[in-house]
Amino acid sequence: MANTPADLKYTSSHEWIRVESDGTLTIGVTDHAQEALGDVVFLELPEPGRRVAAGEAIAVIESVKAASDIYAPVTGEVIAANQAVVDAPESVNADAYANWLFRIRPESADLGKVIDAAAYEALVANA
Amino acid sequence: MSTDNKPALRTPLHPNHVAAGARLVDFAGWDMPVNYGSQIEEHHAVRRDAGMFDVSHMLSVDLDGADATRFLRGLLANDVAKLHEPGKALYSCMLNERGGVIDDLIVYRFSDAEYRLVVNAGTADGDVAWMRKRIASTSANVTLQPRRDLAMIAVQGPNAIEKAARAIPELNTSRGLPGVFQAARVGDLLVAHTGYTGEDGLEIAIPASRVGAVWDALLAAGVKPCGLGARDTLRLEAGMNLYGQDMDENTSPLDAGLAWTIDQKDAERDFVGKAALAAHADKRKLLGLILEGKGVLRAHMKVVSAHGDGETTSGSFSPTLERSIAFARLPAQAVPGEAVEVDIRGKLVAARTVKLPFVRNGKALV
Numbered sequence: 109m110a111n112t113p114a115d116l117k118y119t120s121s122h123e124w125i126r127v128e129s130d131g132t133l134t135i136g137v138t139d140h141a142q143e144a145l146g147d148v149v150f151l152e153l154p155e156p157g158r159r160v161a162a163g164e165a166i167a168v169i170e171s172v173k174a175a176s177d178i179y180a181p182v183t184g185e186v187i188a189a190n191q192a193v194v195d196a197p198e199s200v201n202a203d204a205y206a207n208w209l210f211r212i213r214p215e216s217a218d219l220g221k222v223i224d225a226a227a228y229e230a231l232v233a234n235a
Numbered sequence: 236m237s238t239d240n241k242p243a244l245r246t247p248l249h250p251n252h253v254a255a256g257a258r259l260v261d262f263a264g265w266d267m268p269v270n271y272g273s274q275i276e277e278h279h280a281v282r283r284d285a286g287m288f289d290v291s292h293m294l295s296v297d298l299d300g301a302d303a304t305r306f307l308r309g310l311l312a313n314d315v316a317k318l319h320e321p322g323k324a325l326y327s328c329m330l331n332e333r334g335g336v337i338d339d340l341i342v343y344r345f346s347d348a349e350y351r352l353v354v355n356a357g358t359a360d361g362d363v364a365w366m367r368k369r370i371a372s373t374s375a376n377v378t379l380q381p382r383r384d385l386a387m388i389a390v391q392g393p394n395a396i397e398k399a400a401r402a403i404p405e406l407n408t409s410r411g412l413p414g415v416f417q418a419a420r421v422g423d424l425l426v427a428h429t430g431y432t433g434e435d436g437l438e439i440a441i442p443a444s445r446v447g448a449v450w451d452a453l454l455a456a457g458v459k460p461c462g463l464g465a466r467d468t469l470r471l472e473a474g475m476n477l478y479g480q481d482m483d484e485n486t487s488p489l490d491a492g493l494a495w496t497i498d499q500k501d502a503e504r505d506f507v508g509k510a511a512l513a514a515h516a517d518k519r520k521l522l523g524l525i526l527e528g529k530g531v532l533r534a535h536m537k538v539v540s541a542h543g544d545g546e547t548t549s550g551s552f553s554p555t556l557e558r559s560i561a562f563a564r565l566p567a568q569a570v571p572g573e574a575v576e577v578d579i580r581g582k583l584v585a586a587r588t589v590k591l592p593f594v595r596n597g598k599a600l601v
């Protein structure tokens with residue numbers, strides 16, 4: 109059974125979002141997503157400094173099975189990418205929440221279409 | 236996720252898969268394990284120790300009768316006449332009149348009047364219909380018997396045979412272990428020394444009523460359950476084609492790296508597709524690709540070579556080589572050792588052509 113921490117926000121495209129105390133967002137893929145993908149073998153992350161729009165495909169995660177896009181949940185600027193997961197993609201399978209992918213400084217405090225843990229669990233259960 | 240409304244078919248091992256924590260997916264209408272946790276660990280288990288696959292979705296077909304040899308010599312592109320010892324196996328394509336591949340299969344010869352074919356799951360119904368039509372049109376004295384009463388387990392890996400012998404008493408009898416690419420009937424089993432992984436191992440046909448107990452005995456002997464995910468990366472490393480992906484009804488075996496399976500030695504022998512093969516121009520070559528840049532190769536990516544464009548037919552991450560590999564259908568002038576570029580989602584990434592296979596008996600060959 110996939111794990112869905114209650115203190116995080118989620119997207120319907122299976123990203124998790126942690127709102128940091130300075131208002132920046134730390135983003136990764138959910139435990140459900142890593143389970144569905146299977147063994148992760150490759151990640152391509154956005155360059156820090158890149159301006160991204162909500163809903164834009166900005167990263168790629170590839171498992172042995174398939175490639176999937178990862179979307180920017182909000183409009184803003186990429187301020188960090190996690191090189192450690194690029195070097196060890198399997199760490200996403202080991203712990204999808206400890207191994208974040210990138211950080212974004214959002215343009216607005218309104219996060220738009222993100223959902224809470226209960227809504228994400230319901231979405232996954234009905235998938 | 237079946238694409239139609241038919242309920243998913245289940246093999247007799249379905250409860251064993253559920254008990255082992257399998258992640259089940261649809262494969263050709265069958266509910267099959269894709270992995271039991273980590274596909275990469277399952278892959279390594281087969282390369283380094285012993286793994287087992289439920290391949291009961293594949294269909295055994297018995298072909299018996301006075302005309303069986305003559306019939307198969309006309310049906311298959313490879314020639315069963317070269318099978319002399321009883322139980323000897325042959326890999327062959329079954330072609331249509333256009334020289335396209337209806338299916339690839341293994342045929343075992345027990346005598347001139349007794350054969351067994353093992354065909355792919357997705358093509359099984361069509362294969363049986365095609366063979367029945369051929370039996371009628373050639374008035375062959377042959378009976379065809381699909382054997383859905385049989386399940387099948389493939390036990391593969393350097394320790395596969397030793398562990399299987401601990402689990403299955405019949406394997407310890409004097410005739411219990413057939414030679415390589417040969418099969419033996421032992422009790423109610425058909426034990427074949429064949430596989431689809433590039434490792435030593437067995438493919439064992441077992442009555443459906445007994446297969447669950449055999450699976451559990453293999454599990455107790457330390458054989459790791461492996462899913463279709465690992466089966467795919469193992470066969471890819473081993474340079475073995477997958478029907479529906481690397482060839483199909485519209486692909487000539489000559490363009491799919493399968494020229495070695497077409498036996499033309501007996502000029503007198505006619506077989507379905509022979510004339511189309513002789514007329515086949517604009518030949519393509521199947522080579523391996525190793526990705527040198529970043530990313531993962533997948534099927535149907537464009538390959539840019541010095542000789543013109545080609546296309547990947549299968550691609551994935553190779554757990555043994557720890558880099559991405561693929562099969563590519565390229566212009567006939569292409570040779571191993573050339574630099575090419577692959578279009579990975581709009582970016583041209585460097586790759587190199589290599590001779591297949593990539594891996595055999597646990598060792599990287601590239």
